Amino acid sequence: xxxxxxxxxxxxxxxxxxxxxxxxxxxxxxxxxxxxxxxxxxxxxxxxxxxxxxxxxxxxxxxxxxxxxxxxxxxxxxxxxxxxxxxxxxxxxxxxxxxxxxxxxxxxxxxxxxxxxxxxxxxxxxxxxxxxxxxxxxxxxxxxxxxxxxxxxxxxxxxxxxxxxxxxxxxxxxxxxxxxxxxxxxxxxxxxxxxxxxxxxxxxxxxxxxxxxxxxxxxxxxxxxxxxxxxxxxxxxxxxxxxxxxxxxxxxxxxxxxxxxxxxxxxxxxxxxxxxxxxxxxxxxxxxxxxxxxxxxxxxxxxxxxxxxxxxxxxxxxxxxxxxxxxxxxxxxxxxxxxxxxxxxxxxxxxxxxxxxxxxxxxxxxxxxxxxxxxxxxxxxxxxxxxxxxxxxxxxxxxxxxxxxxxxxxxxxxxx
Amino acid sequence: xxxxxxxxxxxxxxxxxxxxxxxxxxxxxxxxxxxxxxxxxxxxxxxxxxxxxxxxxxxxxxxxxxxxxxxxxxxxxxxxxxxxxxxxxxxxxxxxxxxxxxxxxxxxxxxxxxxxxxxxxxxxxxxxxxxxxxxxxxxxxxxxxxxxxxxxxxxxxxxxxxxxxxxxxxxxxxxxxxxxxxxxxxxxxxxxxxxxxxxxxxxxxxxxxxxxxxxxxxxxxxxxxxxxxxxxxxxxxxxxxxxxxxxxxxxxxxxxxxxxxxxxxxxxxxxx
Numbered sequence: 001x002x003x004x005x006x007x008x009x010x011x012x013x014x015x016x017x018x019x020x021x022x023x024x025x026x027x028x029x030x031x032x033x034x035x036x037x038x039x040x041x042x043x044x045x046x047x048x049x050x051x052x053x054x055x056x057x058x059x060x061x062x063x064x065x066x067x068x069x070x071x072x073x074x075x076x077x078x079x080x081x082x083x084x085x086x087x088x089x090x091x092x093x094x095x096x097x098x099x100x101x102x103x104x105x106x107x108x109x110x111x112x113x114x115x116x117x118x119x120x121x122x123x124x125x126x127x128x129x130x131x132x133x134x135x136x137x138x139x140x141x142x143x144x145x146x147x148x149x150x151x152x153x154x155x156x157x158x159x160x161x162x163x164x165x166x167x168x169x170x171x172x173x174x175x176x177x178x179x180x181x182x183x184x185x186x187x188x189x190x191x192x193x194x195x196x197x198x199x200x201x202x203x204x205x206x207x208x209x210x211x212x213x214x215x216x217x218x219x220x221x222x223x224x225x226x227x228x229x230x231x232x233x234x235x236x237x238x239x240x241x242x243x244x245x246x247x248x249x250x251x252x253x254x255x256x257x258x259x260x261x262x263x264x265x266x267x268x269x270x271x272x273x274x275x276x277x278x279x280x281x282x283x284x285x286x287x288x289x290x291x292x293x294x295x296x297x298x299x300x301x302x303x304x305x306x307x308x309x310x311x312x313x314x315x316x317x318x319x320x321x322x323x324x325x326x327x328x329x330x331x332x333x334x335x336x337x338x339x340x341x342x343x344x345x346x347x348x349x350x351x352x353x354x355x356x357x358x359x360x361x362x363x364x365x366x367x368x369x370x371x372x373x374x375x376x377x378x379x380x381x382x383x384x385x386x387x388x389x390x391x392x393x394x395x396x397x398x399x400x401x402x403x404x405x406x407x408x409x410x411x412x413x414x415x416x
Numbered sequence: 417x418x419x420x421x422x423x424x425x426x427x428x429x430x431x432x433x434x435x436x437x438x439x440x441x442x443x444x445x446x447x448x449x450x451x452x453x454x455x456x457x458x459x460x461x462x463x464x465x466x467x468x469x470x471x472x473x474x475x476x477x478x479x480x481x482x483x484x485x486x487x488x489x490x491x492x493x494x495x496x497x498x499x500x501x502x503x504x505x506x507x508x509x510x511x512x513x514x515x516x517x518x519x520x521x522x523x524x525x526x527x528x529x530x531x532x533x534x535x536x537x538x539x540x541x542x543x544x545x546x547x548x549x550x551x552x553x554x555x556x557x558x559x560x561x562x563x564x565x566x567x568x569x570x571x572x573x574x575x576x577x578x579x580x581x582x583x584x585x586x587x588x589x590x591x592x593x594x595x596x597x598x599x600x601x602x603x604x605x606x607x608x609x610x611x612x613x614x615x616x617x618x619x620x621x622x623x624x625x626x627x628x629x630x631x632x633x634x635x636x637x638x639x640x641x642x643x644x645x646x647x648x649x650x651x652x653x654x655x656x657x658x659x660x661x662x663x664x665x666x667x668x669x670x671x672x673x674x675x676x677x678x679x680x681x682x683x684x685x686x687x688x
Binding site for chain 1: 512513517520526528530532
């Protein structure tokens with residue numbers, strides 16, 4: 001069928017027989033794609049007198065924006081924080097595999113590690129090159145090879161000793177009052193960094209928060225014993241995220257709610273939303289606590305997997321960062337303890353569990369994994385929605401929110 | 417004139433849709449032989465459009481060889497106002513969007529066969545003249561479907577419009593602007609004050625005219641249109657002089673008619 005477009009010769013695909021998530025509602029409507037972006041069919045009709053070249057029947061499924069995971073430490077045997085020879089290869093493997101979970105973009109997360117993990121010596125073509133890990137991780141939009149990398153999430157080492165969780169104590173750092181210089185000494189570079197998690201009670205951290213925010217890097221509060229007032233100060237300096245709410249922070253107390261209190265704080269600057277990561281695997285957070293947070297501040301809930309190396313692997317002993325962990329069913333512990341070391345639930349599992357535990361609408365559950373993380377990173381004009389002109393990264397689901405197919409730039413990159 | 421009275425809105429919509437469907441099928445359009453259809457916007461024809469879409473989906477009807485001409489479109493040319501109203505429901509403020517969402521996107525009509533006046537044209541009168549030329553070029557309109565305003569207007573030919581008028585730019589009556597304000601955040605400054613519309617004579621040129629009228633609020637207009645004389649204050653009355661006019665209405669729309677009129681046409685309908 002000849003195409004009829006005066007603006008572009010590229011083929012147009014029309015996804016029919018589906019319900020799409022648009023304007024916060026599931027609507028029975030078709031989704032049109034051209035050149036990797038969502039196309040406005042009305043403009044196509046009236047302005048270009050164009051029509052679709054290809055129609056794809058979605059079998060009455062749900063089309064939602066592709067999921068965005070802003071906290072994932074590895075998976076399928078790959079540990080982003082390990083001194084692996086092939087960093088990009090490892091990331092590529094995980095990026096490819098998470099397409100099966102509906103994830104089309106992610107932030108590979110590095111936990112607290114010694115400086116040499118962030119900087120690294122690598123041999124290429126018989127030339128010994130001192131290479132820094134972070135610039136190697138390139139930001140990309142993803143494709144058939146795997147989900148897109150939005151930037152690295154650096155979780156630590158500027159975190160609290162008491163609340164380090166699975167992070168190794170000996171590599172925790174304090175700040176020397178030099179602002180970003182201190183960070184650059186540890187990290188080597190802040191290129192391609194999307195998020196930094198730090199503890200705001202660390203002296204000198206407020207200045208760091210301010211400078212990171214100025215650089216366009218999202219600052220998250222976590223692994224911290226900060227009280228509410230310290231957390232609010234960090235927010236006023238530019239922090240906008242909370243790393244895995246409830247975990248690795250002081251518990252909510254009615255006379256000092258701590259970081260959890262940010263959900264309903266009146267000190268948050270106007271027009272700013274505080275987002276909070278939730279590991280909705282049924283283990284890291286009791287469903288009742290999940291519901292309290294959700295009901296208190298539904299617009300800020302961001303589903304994260306915090307998935308570790310063992311995600312996707314069979315039960316047994318594996319390595320995360322500088323420590324060993326033990327898998328038992330859906331639980332992953334620091335070997336020899338009962339400290340949770342991370343989650344092995346996949347993103348689609350988290351979406352389903354969140355919807356069931358909170359009783360929220362399908363739309364709200366899907367937005368917690370797509371729209372909210374995109375808003376957190378300030379990229380919702382490109383990702384996280386199915387609005388006209390945005391990247392055509394989306395996922396086809398059934399009514400139980402199981403993933404049937406994943407699409408990046410309008411191309412099917414995975415199918416059940 | 418034929419006056420077809422159905423029990424309620426849904427039945428009236430279905431009757432009208434079936435009529436359109438049957439007319440198209442009977443005409444048997446094909447390559448080089450298009451069925452030309454005039455179309456309205458607004459709340460009244462929505463049920464009819466839904467039914468037509470149903471017939472298309474069932475495979476009973478195709479719009480591949482149908483050319484459509486819409487009656488009117490708003491003019492919104494100030495960029496500032498465009499930006500202010502861009503968040504509003506497109507269906508009400510822009511007839512292009514109305515037709516796309518309620519009809520075109522659900523059927524197999526080609527864009528080059530769907531004609532709607534362009535309210536953003538640089539030379540509005542030239543746009544109107546070109547529209548008249550397009551109608552002429554396709555050999556005129558087989559069936560023009562229209563609605564009626566509470567003030568008896570057809571398209572935007574409001575009270576006082578010449579019954580000999582052609583497609584042109586019209587300033588909207590205060591009544592219309594006030595009625596439309598609810599679609600524009602209740603802010604009168606945002607409501608379009610001008611529109612492009614086919615003229616009364618443009619519609620009179622069609623081979624057949626079908627007017628849809630439903631609801632008690634249209635009853636007085638229907639009375640004025642068919643029981644009183646031809647009068648430019650109630651422009652739909654012009655169709656009393658058209659050889660092939662069909663009024664399709666529900667019971668509520670007949671509330672201001674004489675019992676005798678209603679009984680007469682109901683009796684005729686049974687025979688029809």
